[in-house]
Every structure is written in structure tokens, then in C-alpha cells.
Amino acid sequence: MKDTEIFPDVLASRYVSREMQECWSLKNKVLLERDFWLAVMQAQKDLGIEIPDEAIQAYKQVRESVDLASIALREQKLRHDVKARIEEYCELAGHQQIHKGLTSRDLTDNVEQLQILQSLKLVRLKTVAALKKLAQRVDETKSLVLVARTHNVPAQLSSFGRRLAMFGEEILLGLEKLDQFIEAYPLRGLKGAVGTRLDLLQLLDGKSDALEKLDQKIALHLGASRTLFASGQVYPRSLDQQSVQHLQTISSGISSFAKTLRLMAGAGLASEGFQKDQVGSSAMPHKQNARTSERISGLHHVLRGYGSMLSGLSGDQWNEGDVSCSVVRRVALPGAFFSIDGQLEAFLTVLNEMGFNENALQAELEKNLPFVCSTVLLMESVKRGGGREDAHHAIREHSLSINPDSQSGLLPRQELARRLGQDLRIPLDETQISEMLDRPQNWLGNAPEQAQFFVEQALAWTRRFPDSNSLEPEPLL
Missing domain, CATH: 1.10.275.10 (Fumarase/aspartase (N-terminal domain))
Structure with a gap:
């Protein structure tokens, strides 16, 4: 053979x-x-x-x-x-007693919805576990000064923990919506060939009360909070689209976290972790690639692909239903849940193993310190009676004219303090400016408090789902 x-x-x-x-x-x-x-x-x-x-x-x-x-x-x-x-x-x-009064979709739609519901609950639990681990990282670094970037360019000061909390909040929002969806998720129930339950009603001698009791018993078996009352042969495929949309919202926060970690790793500021026997490149022995974070980003794209497939079924039902959706759902439903599960497994692993380079963070801060405090100087000038636009022009002109790599012997923050202290458009002297620039931890805004609020919000979910406390990822390939 x-x-x-x-x-x-x-x-x-x-x-x-x-x-x-x-x-x-x-x-x-x-x-x-x-x-x-x-x-x-x-x-x-x-x-x-x-x-x-x-x-x-x-x-x-x-x-x-x-x-x-x-x-x-x-x-x-x-x-x-x-x-x-x-x-x-x-x-x-040795008997022929099953499937009496049922159509195929009475079986397959309900069972597939049960698989979806079980998978959604597993995703919810893993998301809670990930948020707990993320909250621990946030708590550890909520006051660690970080150069925040917009357009990937140094902007203002924040904290490492605050940056992590930013992505965590998006995941939290997705979790809240997913939780609501799970608790209200309707199953198809017993509807028969076109939704009228004709065959079951005939089997029960036309007793509508008995038919309702039968439907209730099956809903109880399926663990449904409610069942649809007027679906056709199939339940609305927009429900599948909604399921995956909730997965995508959670995935988005995780993917943005991973992309930013990859950028930070490239600059030597942070790492997703690198194990003792791990190899980064078959050609370059020194490489320590952020390969698990790259996996997270890749699986986000895969999930979006399955979401696109399922969105095509929404609004495409013929009459009471047909099976043209079958091939798409056989591929896309498990595929979507595999994508988010793989992403969560990778995310949990990164959260366990990631670290940061405090020396590199400090060096980046020192290089960019006067510039990322430009708005601090601007607001203080305004408070002391200076014209906002005049001060804006002055700070801009001097900031852009300073070379961070200058050989003058002065640090950029010292050079900026000297120049602005001599500029009549700025109602601050050199000493006052230097004192402000010497205390970067004072210019984090609400970053530590915002990070702490995220920690509290995340840990509230672990109290509701205590099984998440012991959940760990499986070993990665």
C-alpha cells in the first residue's frame, strides 16, 4: 500500500x-x-x-x-x-433512536456554538492571566523614567510602566467587551429544518408546552444563557463575525505591545528575554532577535485574515439558510481561535521573560532630556507671564540649534539652559532652568498614578477569575 x-x-x-x-x-x-x-x-x-x-x-x-x-x-x-x-x-x-425530529443544523450549529463559547471562555481566562503578569511589570516600573515617543521621535517624559499600561488598557477594554459578549451569547437551540420546529412539534403530538420544555432542557445542557427564538436553519453568521471582532480587539493591544517592544529591543532599551541555549541567527552568532514578539505581530495579521473571511458571511444568508458558509467556517473559526491562543501563549511567555536595560534608558534620557522637557519650560514661562508664542519660538530655535553630539564639553541640557537663560523671551534664568532639567522624575505628569490605576483594574479581574493566577504558557517552539 x-x-x-x-x-x-x-x-x-x-x-x-x-x-x-x-x-x-x-x-x-x-x-x-x-x-x-x-x-x-x-x-x-x-x-x-x-x-x-x-x-x-x-x-x-x-x-x-x-x-x-x-x-x-x-x-x-x-x-x-x-x-x-x-x-x-x-x-x-445497535439502535436507531438518535436525531429524531432534528435537522443537521440542530446538531452542528449548537455544537459549534458550544465550541465557540468554550474557546471564548479560555481566551478570557488567558487574557486575565496575561493582564496579571503585565500588571506586575507595570507596578515594578511605574516610576522608571522613559523618553516617550510620538511619530517614533522623542516627545515628552513618561515611565516604562505607563507605556506598558497604555497597551494594557486596550487589552482591558477588549476583555470587558468579550466578557459581556460571553455572558449574553445566544445559542441556536432546537429549530428544525427551516426554524419552525415542525418535526419536533409533530413528534410531541402538537404539544407546544412540551416543545418549550424540550428546548429548555437542551439549553440547560448547552449552558446557554438564552437561545434564539426565530432563527432559520442556521443562526445568524454575524455572531461569528462578532466573536472574532472581540478577539481582534484583544489581539490589537497585544500586537501593539509587541511591536513597541521590538522597537525598544532594536535600540537596546528592553528585551523580550533570551534563554541560555537560544540562537538568534544561523549566520550571526551575536544576534538576539525579538522572535516571539515578531510571532505575536504575525499572528495578529493571521487573525485579521480569518476575521475578513467570517465578515464575508455576515449578511450573506439565503432565505432560511444554506451550507455555502460551511467551508469558510470549518477553516476560519478554529483558525481564529488558534491565532489568538498562539498569540496569548507567546504574550504570556514574553511577560515572564522580558527585561529592560536601565543604563540604556538613562543614556537615552540624558541625550534627549532638555528637548523632551521643552513643554515644561514652555508652561513655566507662561506661568511667569511670558508670551506663549514668543517662548515657543525661543525654545524651538535653541533646541534645534544644539548638536547632541557636540564636543563643547557641555551636556545638551546644560547648553540649552545657558542659551535660554540669556534669551529675553524666556522669563527664567539659567539656574532656574538647570534646576528644572536636573529633576526629570518631576516631569512624568500622572504617569505613575495612571500606571497604578491600570494595576488595580487588572488585578480586579484576577479576583473574579482566580484560576488565572496559576495559568502559565506551554513551552514555545
Whole structure:
């Protein structure tokens, strides 16, 4: 027999945690479907439909007998995945009692939504864990002076922790929206072929109250906070789009953090960490690349790609539904969750291993100190009665004329203090200016307080989700 090469899912095999892999594995989906059928059978029996006890017991006994190859052979013959799994399960049990009154989407939509809900909850937990680790880093560095940059150019002073909190707040906003979405997430429930539940109603002899009880029992099994009441054969695919949009919001904060860390690493200011036996380049032995942060940025783009695929399904439903969405959802739903999970695993790893170069931060501060305090000098001039525009012009002229690499023997801040102290447009003398520039820690604005507020906000989530305290990333490839 000719050997068959197996082509792995690169996302799942290289970047994703075992728990997220299992959530979307085909075997797990088959088991979830069998649990769904068992719950429907038991509920139908409780409501008076004749189903022998021994049949339910037989199905339970073979629940875990999952032969994916056998199911695949059936599907090749039938060209229908759900019918293949029905026949496989019934043959194993020796009965034909499952799927009564149901259509394929009663099974697959509810089970897939269950997978989505489980995955969303795992993402929520990992995000909380990441925010706790980020909060620890913020707390450690909330007063460590940093040259903040806009347009990637030195702007004003901030703190290292405040910069981290900036990205953390975006992640927090995404977490809040994700949490609200999870708590209000509606499952399809039992709707039948076109949404009217005709076959189930007929099976229950037209008893609408019994049908409502059946739907409630299944909602309880699925753990749904609510179910849709008027969907067609499929639930609205805009729900899938919303799911991934919430993932993208969280991913955005993580990706911006990673990109900035890469910039800082390139300038020698910070590092994502570099392990004892790690290799940065096969050619250049000295290299210490920010490869995990690059992975985070790359997975953000992958996630956006899956989001684009799913957004194409939103608003594209034909009548009560069709299966043109199937191939997209089979690829994009697990792919989206694999992307965010891989990103979170990498983010957790970086938060564990990252560091900063305090000497390099101090050197950058010294080089840019007078210039990043230009607004401090401007505001003090205004407070002392100087004209804002006159002072602005004066500070601009002298700042731009100073060469940071000058051989004059004076530091840039000393040279700027000397020049501005002699300029009549500035109502400050050289001593006053020097004293201001000698105390950069006084010019952080609210940076430490803002950083501390983020810490408090992040830790509040860990109290709500205590399991996040012990969550650690799996070893990275």
C-alpha cells in the first residue's frame, strides 16, 4: 500500500496550546455531538416520546468509541458528514433512536456554538492571566523614567510602566467587551429544518408546552444563557463575525505591545528575554532577535485574515439558510481561535521573560532630556507671564540649534539652559532652568498614578477569575 503523507495544520501544531487544540479536534466534536444526542434523547423520553432505556444505555456505553477513519469512509460514500456520524453511532449502539425530529443544523450549529463559547471562555481566562503578569511589570516600573515617543521621535517624559499600561488598557477594554459578549451569547437551540420546529412539534403530538420544555432542557445542557427564538436553519453568521471582532480587539493591544517592544529591543532599551541555549541567527552568532514578539505581530495579521473571511458571511444568508458558509467556517473559526491562543501563549511567555536595560534608558534620557522637557519650560514661562508664542519660538530655535553630539564639553541640557537663560523671551534664568532639567522624575505628569490605576483594574479581574493566577504558557517552539 502506498504511504500517505499527512500534512499538519501549522497553526495548531506549532503555536497553539493543547487545551485549545482539543477544543477544536474532530474527535472532541464527535464526542460533543454524541453528548448532544444523548441529552436530546433523554429529554424526549422524559417528555413522553417512546425511547427504550436500554437504547439510551447502549448509546452511552459506546460514546467514546470514536473511529474517525470509519466515519470518513461513510462520508465518502454518503457525501454527508452528519449522516455519516449518525449511522456510525447507531451501528455501534445497535439502535436507531438518535436525531429524531432534528435537522443537521440542530446538531452542528449548537455544537459549534458550544465550541465557540468554550474557546471564548479560555481566551478570557488567558487574557486575565496575561493582564496579571503585565500588571506586575507595570507596578515594578511605574516610576522608571522613559523618553516617550510620538511619530517614533522623542516627545515628552513618561515611565516604562505607563507605556506598558497604555497597551494594557486596550487589552482591558477588549476583555470587558468579550466578557459581556460571553455572558449574553445566544445559542441556536432546537429549530428544525427551516426554524419552525415542525418535526419536533409533530413528534410531541402538537404539544407546544412540551416543545418549550424540550428546548429548555437542551439549553440547560448547552449552558446557554438564552437561545434564539426565530432563527432559520442556521443562526445568524454575524455572531461569528462578532466573536472574532472581540478577539481582534484583544489581539490589537497585544500586537501593539509587541511591536513597541521590538522597537525598544532594536535600540537596546528592553528585551523580550533570551534563554541560555537560544540562537538568534544561523549566520550571526551575536544576534538576539525579538522572535516571539515578531510571532505575536504575525499572528495578529493571521487573525485579521480569518476575521475578513467570517465578515464575508455576515449578511450573506439565503432565505432560511444554506451550507455555502460551511467551508469558510470549518477553516476560519478554529483558525481564529488558534491565532489568538498562539498569540496569548507567546504574550504570556514574553511577560515572564522580558527585561529592560536601565543604563540604556538613562543614556537615552540624558541625550534627549532638555528637548523632551521643552513643554515644561514652555508652561513655566507662561506661568511667569511670558508670551506663549514668543517662548515657543525661543525654545524651538535653541533646541534645534544644539548638536547632541557636540564636543563643547557641555551636556545638551546644560547648553540649552545657558542659551535660554540669556534669551529675553524666556522669563527664567539659567539656574532656574538647570534646576528644572536636573529633576526629570518631576516631569512624568500622572504617569505613575495612571500606571497604578491600570494595576488595580487588572488585578480586579484576577479576583473574579482566580484560576488565572496559576495559568502559565506551554513551552514555545
